[in-house]
Structures are given as C-alpha cells and as structure tokens.
Amino acid sequence: MARNEEKAQSMLYRFREAQAAELGLGTRADRRPRMASSCKSLRECERWRGEILREISRKVSKIQDSGLTDYEVRDLNDEINKLMREKRHWENQIVALGGANYRRNVPMMDEDGKEVPGTKGYKYFGRAKDLPGVRELFQSKKTEEDEENQVQSFYKRFTNQGPAYYGDLDEVDGTLLKEEQQREQEEWEEAYLNLRGTLGLPTDDPIPPLPLPNPKTASINITDSDESPPASGTKRKEPEAREDIEMADGKRSKTDGATAEKSDSDDRTQLETMAKAAVSYIPFLSPEHLLPPKIPGREEMEKILLDVRKRAVMEEYFG
Numbered sequence: 001m002a003r004n005e006e007k008a009q010s011m012l013y014r015f016r017e018a019q020a021a022e023l024g025l026g027t028r029a030d031r032r033p034r035m036a037s038s039c040k041s042l043r044e045c046e047r048w049r050g051e052i053l054r055e056i057s058r059k060v061s062k063i064q065d066s067g068l069t070d071y072e073v074r075d076l077n078d079e080i081n082k083l084m085r086e087k088r089h090w091e092n093q094i095v096a097l098g099g100a101n102y103r104r105n106v107p108m109m110d111e112d113g114k115e116v117p118g119t120k121g122y123k124y125f126g127r128a129k130d131l132p133g134v135r136e137l138f139q140s141k142k143t144e145e146d147e148e149n150q151v152q153s154f155y156k157r158f159t160n161q162g163p164a165y166y167g168d169l170d171e172v173d174g175t176l177l178k179e180e181q182q183r184e185q186e187e188w189e190e191a192y193l194n195l196r197g198t199l200g201l202p203t204d205d206p207i208p209p210l211p212l213p214n215p216k217t218a219s220i221n222i223t224d225s226d227e228s229p230p231a232s233g234t235k236r237k238e239p240e241a242r243e244d245i246e247m248a249d250g251k252r253s254k255t256d257g258a259t260a261e262k263s264d265s266d267d268r269t270q271l272e273t274m275a276k277a278a279v280s281y282i283p284f285l286s287p288e289h290l291l292p293p294k295i296p297g298r299e300e301m302e303k304i305l306l307d308v309r310k311r312a313v314m315e316e317y318f319g
Contacts, residue, residue, distance in 0.1 A: 036089040042097045049090040049102070056083050063126035070131055077128040084123070185210055199282070208281075211274065 032048050039045050062068075063076045091102045124134055163169055170176045188210045196203050275290040296304070 036086070036093040039093065040097070042094065042099045045090055045094045045097060046099065049087060049094065052083055052087045052090065056080060056087070059083070060125050063128065066127070068127065073127045073131060077125055080125055081122055195282075201281075208277075 032051065033039050036045070036048075039048070059076055059080050063073060063080070068076070088103070095101050095103070124131075128134060129138065189207050192207050193203065271291055272287060275287040278290055279285050279287050
C-alpha cells in the first residue's frame, strides 16, 4: 500500500483537488473561514469573496432549471440569500482592511424605471418568483404601487398652481369690489329698517348713507432716545456738537408731540360728531356710550401701578 505522500502526488488526486477548487469545495486545510473578521489578509478576503460570487452565479443558474421541485427551489433560494449575506460580511471586512469598497446600494429598476419589488432584504431569484405565495406577494405590491400612482396623479393637478387658483387676482378688475360694496349697502339698509321696526320709529324717513371710513394718512414719527453707536471709521463728535444735536432732537420731539396731539384731537372731534349723528336716530343712547374708551397714558399707568405697590407694602407690613 502506498503512503499518503505518494497518494498526493498521483494524477487522480491532483485532478480531484483541481475539480474541488473549481467547484468551490476545497480541501479541509483550504476551507473558507466561518467568520470574515478572523481573516486579516486583504488578498485572502478578495479570494474568498470571488469564490462566493462563483457559488452564487452557479446556484442562480441552477435555480432556473424547470425540472426542480418547489422544495428544491426554496432551498436553493435560501442558500443564495445566505451566500449574499456572507458576501456582504466579506465586503465589510475588505473595507475595514483598507481595500476597495464593493458595497453598492443601487436599486434594481424594471423597464419602466420603477424599483423592482423584492430587491431589499430577502430576495427571490429565478423560479422562486413563481412559487405559490410569492406570486401573490409581488402582485399585492404591484397593486399598491398602482393605487399610489393613481392618488399622486389625482392630486398632481392641484399642485404648482398660480395666484389665480387661490383667488389672489379676484380684485384686480374691480368687479368683486363693486359687488361687495353693493352687498354692504343692501345689508346696511336692511339692518337700518330692522332697527327702526324694533325701536318703533317711523319708517318714512330717508335712510342715511353707509358710513365709510375716511382714509386719512397719519404721520407717525418715531424718535429713538438711545444713542446709536458710531460707525467704524468715523470720528467721535465733539461735546458741543453733541449738545447741539440733543437740543435739535428735543425741539423735534416737541414738535412731533404737538402734531400727534393735534391729530388725536382731530380724531376725537370727528368721533364725537359721528356719535352725535348716530344718537339722533337712537334717542335712548348718549354720545359717551358710542365713543371709544379713553386709554390711560403712561404717566397715569405709572401712578396706578405705584398706588398698587404702596397698598401691597402697607398690607404686608401693617395689615
């Protein structure tokens, strides 16, 4: 009987070893590691990844065979997914060792440019797509995509609309404003007649016109008491010039206050006139009831707050 060394040198042994290497089986000493992280050689990782790719290609070709049973097709599809997962581990190890990045996250597209269902997670190859249960899964996904596309196409016509769609151009021609004014006049006359009937006044008197607001431009001058910091690159002003500017600001603020008081008094007189005109039609009211409430000024508010604080201190210490 020949020894093991002599057997290893025989032609039949070397032929079987080359055939096993081609099929991806390999010998016991040259077997692919179970853990990709245990391999620290970049060249070995590239080699094992290439071997896994050859196994996947061979099994994908085999799963197309129409003579296989459904159970064999399921087993082959499970093995292909297992090899795909193992290939991803080897690719991660190659990237960790500083090699090329083979991880591509490119979705598979069909002829219409849509993503093929079943290309993420667990994948189906060849005849596995025609297995009972898997076919219904693909059909349900297709119907869901069709329904989603129908909904998007329905609401797509309501997007990217111009200002005319939202009614921003309705008042450009002035037709809507005329109709609104006519409707306001009709509502004013109807409300006036109802008020006369409620108060028992004669309805033969002419109806007064609708009181429209008088567009009045009121000049509002805002004076800043705080001094703005000098801009960079400008010289600081002299004290005398600053005093002159402060005096001019004081005069300007006084004139502004006088104009504001004058405009307030004019508004007050106009409101009193309107209130008196309205009271002439409603005898049981007085002009003071129709005037807006008088808002206290800053000094009055400070005085009220000071009185409230004094009262609170007195109650705290003296009961």
